Amino acid sequence: MVTLSDEDIRSRSFDYNIIKRFMPYVSKYKRDVFIGFFFILLLTASSLMIPLVVKNLIDQSGCLVGSSCEDIQLVKNSILNGLLQFLGLSAIVSISIFMSDSIIEKVGENILLDLRKKMFMHLQDVSISFMDKTDVGKLMSRLQGDVAAMQEALQMSVFAIGDLVLIFGIISVLLVMNIQLGLLTILVMPLMILIRMIWLPKARVAFLDARTKSSETTSYLAENINGIRTVQSFNRQDFNSKIFENKANSLYKAQLRAAKLSSLMLPTVETLTGISFAIIIIVGASLVINDHITAGVMVAYMLLVQRFFDPIRTISMQYNAMQRAMASGYRIFEVLDIPVTIRDPQKPLDCPLDGSIKFDNVSFAYVEKNYILRDFDLTIENGERIGIVGPTGAGKSTISNLIHRFYDTNKGKVILGGVEIRKFSQEYIGKKVGMVLQDPFLFSGTILENIKYGNPDISLKNIEKSTELLGLNDFISSLDNGYDTVIGQRGSDLSMGQRQLLSILRALVADTQYLILDEATSSIDSYTEKKIQNALDILLKNRTSITIAHRLATVRKCDRIIVLNAGKIEEIGSHDELLSKKGLYSKLYGLNYSSFDD
Template identity: 35%
Template sequence: MQVLKRLMKFISPYKGKFYFLIFLTVALGILAPARPLLIQITLDYFVALGDYHGMLMMIAILTGLLILQAIVQYLHTYLSGWLGQYVIRDIRIQLYKHLVNLRLKFFDNTPIGRLVTRTISDVETLADVFSQGLAAMMGDLLQLLFILAVMFYSDWRLALISLSTLPILLLSTYIFKEKIKVAFNEVRNAVSNLNSFVQEHITGMSVVQIFGSEHREYEKFKEINQGHKKANLKSVLYYSVYFPVAEIISAAGIGLLVWYGAKGVLHETVTGITMGKLIAFIMYIQMFFRPIRMIADRFNTLQLGIVSSSRILKLLDNDEHIPNNGSHTPDHIDGSVEFDKVWFAYNEGDHVLKNISFTVKPGETLALVGATGAGKSSIINLLNRFYDINRGTIKVDGESISNYELGSLRSKIGVVLQDVFLFSDTILKNITLDNENISQDQVLHAADLVGARKFIERLPGGLDYNVMERGSTLSVGQRQLISFVRAMVYNPKILVLDEATSSVDTETEELIQQAIDKMMKGRTSIVIAHRLSTIQKADKIIVLDKGEIKEIGNHEELLSKNGYYTQLHKMQYKEII
């Protein structure tokens, strides 16, 4: 009920249609028992008395009733489906909006396949809750109540005989409901495991093939798929047992009714039972037991939806997002950066940055060097507020970055990562990311600036060339140049380069280094590089080791200290030799 209450909030924008759906549900409940009642009247008062014209009149009324019921049923089915689709659209939008604002730590700890299941499969299941579950179940319950009322009003004796098998049906329905609930939970978990496995292994297919692990991964997939099959077969088994049992119980009820009623009609041992009433009660009992069987099925659909809803709401309740309470939105910044006694840990207590303090003046170039895991990338993650610091202060132009509006802060910082991610779309869309404020002229100007325009214009379609998933149709250097253009179209005052040349060959590195030199002019730059030759011109170099600053100075100053930087320099020199 708690989950349903929260789901009802998503219906509030469509209150008018929802109330109309309730009206249609009530109308269907009233119309259902009207047909047997009219048939009883027709048989007992017109057919039995040979009133041909009266019978024709009743047939006309019955035809009109059937047409009306068909119209109401159509409206009810369409409106419940319409409402379901609009609600899940809103939920999916809200869910995706929530996801894109979660901090990166959440994505570090959550399998992508699981998030895909939540956003696609689980949300889709909710559509069934509205179209086949909630509204339909309400209609079935109302129909049962109206049928019961008419049955007891018509003849309480036949009503009791008809319902004598009901306790057995209710017991079997309850057992079925509990069993299928467990089975559906297993099915959802199996689907989530399948999605996670397939997504991860298709993404990492090159690793699988490089290490000849195709057969082992295939066996793993077979095992997970086997679990999925078992979970589904368990639910199939429960369905295949329940519905025949329910049919037998329903038939037993009809058998008892016919035995008792026919005896009353033929031998007149029971007063007040007519042929019309007996036929009407046979219809009543069929109409009564069918919704009970359907309610069990609807309830399972509802339970499956509740399981999915619980997972979706749990994701929506996740508050692992970067607080965006800042109101500072300057049109222009000078580009000074200051870290003051900054401590940071991805996992509580395990600090990857310890007491980091440094200042970068506007227009200066800062280089960060150190072994893998020293904390270089963590510094730029904190500057962009992908993560929040534990202690200390980070300032841009003398203002704490927590006081900046998040979008404004990030728009002032251009980031080029080592691992360039391109979406399956055109080059233009990959550069602008659908930002309507960026014109094609701005894109071409930025491409000119970094030396990428020539290779883009040589591609079929130019800016409209589709790079395919992750930019697979482009070389590493071309992808890197596009990432440079993507950063430069915003004309950022602070430029961050995270090992931008570490994955390319020497010739391509020279081309990219020329682009980097152009990009860095007049901008505050923070550069991470393994190749020390690329940062020798930096105004300031910080040497990091295990999250601590060991040395600060320019290239010549650090070499003269004969410390950490000198050791790194000698090691790279040996590698070159």
């Protein structure tokens, strides 16, 4: 079975496969990416031009000090010209900043949303067994944290390309203005790269450590929020606070180590900048004195060198983000790679069904070879009410899972209304087969929205009718706003029994031809259950239904009761027939065990 890997996978900083798979998401926004790039290049180019304009202005104004000044007015004109150039460049720089920033960030956001949507859509189709086994928190962290990490890395790498261009631009300008001074100035560059190479492995470990600690702290927080009632029942607040404090503390320390390592780059960069400045001052001055370069050139050098190290620093910071993004990418594609085992046929049928269900020689195993059902045969007629009882693991819920095609059989066929179930679309099955599940899950929203979940077009009148039949109108009217009452998180302000009642109502409102009630009344007292049973007598007329229960009383009224044991039908027949058989059913019934469980 497919499982997701743990959160702290250590990925390489560059994984070609992940990049390759990520590319289609980017290329969807090709046009915007190109426009963004264009403005980044424009921004880079115009930022590079500014020191050159300054150089010209300085050289013009310095003419009195030098010797090339002829006409003051002419000089003033060319200075004014320089001002206009500067203003023009300012406008270009500002517009480019706006365009590149907003376009690239929006593309990043779009890609994030696309990726997340793709994952979310995929999760709607993956097998139920995967979803059952996988922690929702884990999936959520992939849908949120990992996708955000990818987005961040993407944006950073686009800007990093701009930085790279800037570095090369600066180097070329430095070299073109004066090759000698240029070479000397960029002498520190290899030094920088060397230091980076020593620094990186250490930083990498520290960053990874900080990340792992952070996810540990978060999952501890999450678990304690989810289990808050147990925490308070067992007085674990202080104890847990201590555990949490330890975790938070080691996160704090790990973050500090990472911060120290990244801050260490500051004095390094400053020292290297200082070396470059010293070279410019000493060598540059000697060149100025000897008339090899103008003072303007020297000023331009100073301005350019100041901007030289920033991009180098940001690019190497990329490494951390890249590493994180690769790990995230791995986790994202892991989700997208979960196989979809159940697919709709090419041309699904949508013929009316005759209301029968047939299991034809069905074998099924959740885990390979561990068969829950083996060569299972069962025929249910139109309009029949079937009860299934049996101990845990007998295969009761498996039968209902197969009827709804949550799983495909390993062998044999499930035939719904005379047609093999795989010939229908899953949506069609959903419209035909209603289910009331053991866990009465409610969405946040109003009571009405929840009741209408399976049938959004139903009129309030019809809902009221079903409510009345189930004897729920007292309950509904006792609520502050009746049907429009907003329920708390998943109905946590309702009792388990009330939630079960609502979920029965929801299934009835969906008005399906088949109905499966899987332990639907386990938290309801027998008296209320009896009332529900009576309502079901009316509501289940003309429907085929299967009631799965551990309480014998729940299935008592069914046309036929199946006693299931280890995937085999041990006994089958009506309540009276089974009693007269003097088998397992009658034994349990006589002993007043009244239930099968565990």
